[in-house]
Amino acid sequence: MESPFIEVVGLFKSYQRDSLEIPVLRNITLNISQGDFLAFMGPSGSGKTTLLNLIAGIDKPTSGKIFIAGMDITELSETELAVWRSQNVGFIFQFYNLIPVLTALENVELPLILTPLSKKQRRSHAETALHVVGLAERMHHFPRQLSGGQEQRVAIARAIATDPAILVADEPTGDLDKTSAEEVLELMDRLNRELNKTILMVTHDPRAAERARFIRNLEKGELA
Amino acid sequence: MELFKLLIRNALRHKLRSLLTLVGIGVAVMAFALLRTVVTAWYAGVEASAANRLITRHAVSFVFPLPLAYRDRIAQVPGVDEVTYASWFSGVYIDKNQFFARLAVDSETFFDVYPEFVIEPKQFEVFKRERNACIIGIDIANRYNLKLGDMMLIEGDVFPGQWEFVVRGIYQPRDQTTDPASMMFHYRYLEERVRQEMPQRSGEIGWYIVRINDPDDSAAISREIDRMFANSRAETKTETERAFQQSFLSAASAVITAMNIMSFVIIGIILLVLGNTMIMSARERTHEFAVLKALGFSAGQLFFLIAGEALILSTLGSALGLLVTLPAVEGFQAALPKGWFPVFYIKPETIVFGCVSAFLVGLAASIIPLRRVLTTRIVEGLRHVG
Numbered sequence: 001m002e003s004p005f006i007e008v009v010g011l012f013k014s015y016q017r018d019s020l021e022i023p024v025l026r027n028i029t030l031n032i033s034q035g036d037f038l039a040f041m042g043p044s045g046s047g048k049t050t051l052l053n054l055i056a057g058i059d060k061p062t063s064g065k066i067f068i069a070g071m072d073i074t075e076l077s078e079t080e081l082a083v084w085r086s087q088n089v090g091f092i093f094q095f096y097n098l099i100p101v102l103t104a105l106e107n108v109e110l111p112l113i114l115t116p117l118s119k120k121q122r123r124s125h126a127e128t129a130l131h132v133v134g135l136a137e138r139m140h141h142f143p144r145q146l147s148g149g150q151e152q153r154v155a156i157a158r159a160i161a162t163d164p165a166i167l168v169a170d171e172p173t174g175d176l177d178k179t180s181a182e183e184v185l186e187l188m189d190r191l192n193r194e195l196n197k198t199i200l201m202v203t204h205d206p207r208a209a210e211r212a213r214f215i216r217n218l219e220k221g222e223l224a
Numbered sequence: 225m226e227l228f229k230l231l232i233r234n235a236l237r238h239k240l241r242s243l244l245t246l247v248g249i250g251v252a253v254m255a256f257a258l259l260r261t262v263v264t265a266w267y268a269g270v271e272a273s274a275a276n277r278l279i280t281r282h283a284v285s286f287v288f289p290l291p292l293a294y295r296d297r298i299a300q301v302p303g304v305d306e307v308t309y310a311s312w313f314s315g316v317y318i319d320k321n322q323f324f325a326r327l328a329v330d331s332e333t334f335f336d337v338y339p340e341f342v343i344e345p346k347q348f349e350v351f352k353r354e355r356n357a358c359i360i361g362i363d364i365a366n367r368y369n370l371k372l373g374d375m376m377l378i379e380g381d382v383f384p385g386q387w388e389f390v391v392r393g394i395y396q397p398r399d400q401t402t403d404p405a406s407m408m409f410h411y412r413y414l415e416e417r418v419r420q421e422m423p424q425r426s427g428e429i430g431w432y433i434v435r436i437n438d439p440d441d442s443a444a445i446s447r448e449i450d451r452m453f454a455n456s457r458a459e460t461k462t463e464t465e466r467a468f469q470q471s472f473l474s475a476a477s478a479v480i481t482a483m484n485i486m487s488f489v490i491i492g493i494i495l496l497v498l499g500n501t502m503i504m505s506a507r508e509r510t511h512e513f514a515v516l517k518a519l520g521f522s523a524g525q526l527f528f529l530i531a532g533e534a535l536i537l538s539t540l541g542s543a544l545g546l547l548v549t550l551p552a553v554e555g556f557q558a559a560l561p562k563g564w565f566p567v568f569y570i571k572p573e574t575i576v577f578g579c580v581s582a583f584l585v586g587l588a589a590s591i592i593p594l595r596r597v598l599t600t601r602i603v604e605g606l607r608h609v610g
Contacts, residue, residue: 086521091518093606111520
């Protein structure tokens, strides 16, 4: 049997508030295959975003293991994790998180700075990514000159610019109107189907979750 | 897109804040450079001192004269190369505010011992032949529009009476540390009148300048000279020219110390101004730095962004400050009574120190924001609301 692309084993995460330990995730075990599109749903405070952050390598678990393509990322140092993220994970945030002083093209080019690509190659990759999200004609616009939906599409272009295997999306449609949300979800669906990206999405929106192939619910830090 | 472009855009993100920071740093750097220049001007005499010159003066005070007869005895001390002398003439030229040093000197030897006063040989020959001739510095010539052959009428105070001099030489200072605003005339001209009008003061000079062969022997030679005149009616005190010049500063030492301290306090103010700006900038961008960290940017790259921005602001601010320092120094000098600081220039060391301080302050100002950015967890940074 083929081993899963993402394997979460006995994951616990708790936060310390003064002397109080607040458990957020309890004994999460989960397997995700390459090319899956998985949506995490659940009420606020159920631990969806924490689980996503742990799999994306921007947070560390209290205990448990996370294997991605066979590598235990919980054993990596901060520096190693940073390098790993730059090569394997693309981030899509609810509020886009574009750098306001950079144009769409420059924002997409940003993660490519961390690659050994030449300046010309970086620009070419960034243009291609913007072309994929349908914003080639807005590449020289600053974020403030774009609509919310366009900003999120630029953020998606930034997420795919380095061609990562995993895309993590935290409420990607949470700040968008219905039409823009549909466009973004359609785009993510295409990235999953056509480019075989493994997508992990946290959402409150049932319509967004419908786009995923699988939905996992979390409640009080446990998978339902 | 290079990271440097992001650095520049960040530095210009809040134009008004950046501008105010630049002006703040610029004003502080100008104040620093001005204070250092004033301190330098105060120490100009010390800076101009030669290691191979000793000053022999009256042991009680500089204001008491010494007998001219000491000259030959001093000249015989082993290690002494040449002995010359000078007397403080003082006097009033035009009005009391027009101050510059006026000295009666032994014209045969004085300029040998002080090669930093550069005079054309022809002018010097004419000067030596004429009893009431004088040599003035280029600054005096420019200040009073004096030319060779012009008369200078000075009202004596230490040596009362009307004194007439003819300008026969205009000296150029050898370098920036040399006083360009002094006047020297023949001691024998002074002595002639003193002998007639104040005979009790005849045969007296102000101090000796002793050129020695080896500066390492200065202590031994000084002791030997002072030993020769011990228990005489005019005991001497011999010291290096540097120590002699420094003794003039002792009265103003508190002021100079205060200015020295102030100049370094100003560096601290620059640090606070820039540090405040950088802390505000980094806090506002907590979210963006968290995004960069999530994308995989390293601590070194974040250091480049934060320290680079601080260095750009500190460097531009310092450049602005040093740019306005030149007119500020000129304006300051113009506002002072003429001759107050005969040597007044911005030392290259002041500029270098200003630039180095700006660099270090830029680095120091980025420590706190950098530490905050590096220690903030990515998930906390992403939750941050600026």
